[in-house]
Amino acid sequence: MFTLATWxxxxxxxxxxxxxxxxxEEAPDILCLQECKSPVEKIPLTxxxxxxxxxxxxxxxxxxxxxxxxxxxxxxxxxxRDYAKLGHARHVAARLENGVTIHNMYVPxxxxxxxxxxxxxxxxxxxxxxxxxxxxxxxxPQRSILVxxxxxxxxxxxxxxxxxxxxxxxxxxxxxxxxxxxxxxGKWVDVTRxxxxxxxxxxxxxxxxxxxxxxxxxxxxxxxxxxxxISNAAHGSRILRDVRGWQQPSDHAPVLATFDL
DNA sequence: ATGGTGGCCAAGCCA
Numbered sequence: 001m002f003t004l005a006t007w008x009x010x011x012x013x014x015x016x017x018x019x020x021x022x023x024x025e026e027a028p029d030i031l032c033l034q035e036c037k038s039p040v041e042k043i044p045l046t047x048x049x050x051x052x053x054x055x056x057x058x059x060x061x062x063x064x065x066x067x068x069x070x071x072x073x074x075x076x077x078x079x080x081r082d083y084a085k086l087g088h089a090r091h092v093a094a095r096l097e098n099g100v101t102i103h104n105m106y107v108p109x110x111x112x113x114x115x116x117x118x119x120x121x122x123x124x125x126x127x128x129x130x131x132x133x134x135x136x137x138x139x140x141p142q143r144s145i146l147v148x149x150x151x152x153x154x155x156x157x158x159x160x161x162x163x164x165x166x167x168x169x170x171x172x173x174x175x176x177x178x179x180x181x182x183x184x185x186g187k188w189v190d191v192t193r194x195x196x197x198x199x200x201x202x203x204x205x206x207x208x209x210x211x212x213x214x215x216x217x218x219x220x221x222x223x224x225x226x227x228x229x230i231s232n233a234a235h236g237s238r239i240l241r242d243v244r245g246w247q248q249p250s251d252h253a254p255v256l257a258t259f260d261l
Numbered sequence: 262a263t264g265g266t267g268g269c270c271a272a273g274c275c276a
Contacts, residue, residue: 014268063268111276
């Protein structure tokens with residue numbers, strides 16, 4: 001049995017202390033981070049190792065993007081892929097000794113205008129997710145977990161106002177369509193919604209809102225998926241909303257799930 | 262309709 005957490009940390013060096021606090025208070029066996037904004041060699045490993053997280057599989061770059069998998073269970077590097085040929089550090093995979101593969105992903109945000117003719121970044125986002133679909137279709141993943149900041153809130157109850165966000169990047173029909181096609185191609189089960197099927201659920205609140213907690217204009221951008229052969233082992237999903245209120249927080253909250261495997 | 266905040270690193274890009 002292991003507990004897995006995913007968290008867009010928005011700079012792992014600035015928020016080293018917040019990562020340590022999460023590891024102390026929640027003690028997930030595995031923590032997948034996105035937006036580390038650091039070369040791998042500059043990720044602050046000492047404190048994580050002192051807390052028992054002796055294994056790391058990561059891809060980094062200076063200033064932007066970056067994904068890391070910290071683990072207190074042995075993991076081996078299972079490679080990466082440069083989706084949409086962006087040259088960004090947005091994917092890395094690791095394998096546990098029980099054969100379970102973990103994919104840690106950071107899908108591009110996609111800019112502000114939801115039109116690929118007017119906004120190159122939106123096209124790159126759609127291409128990234130289309131390539132996910134193609135890879136999953138070709139690979140037919142087994143005993144796999146996919147986590148990360150997918151930067152798309154697929155359901156009406158994954159956003160504070162479905163109607164008001166229909167033309168806002170992260171909740172447009174074309175993005176949702178692309179994400180569901182990728183999910184379907186790998187037969188991925190949305191573990192968070194398997195456990196919490198009803199009600200509004202968010203993992204991100206903008207920094208630009210003066211009182212994020214009272215306004216509560218959130219979106220569920222961070223996800224945990226599993227292939228059907230292991231999805232029934234998943235339970236206990238949580239989104240740690242309180243973490244969004246910690247001192248100098250990330251704009252994302254951690255998402256957790258436990259697997260009896 | 263607009264601008265609001267935050268991190269990279271020291272101007273403008275990205276989210």
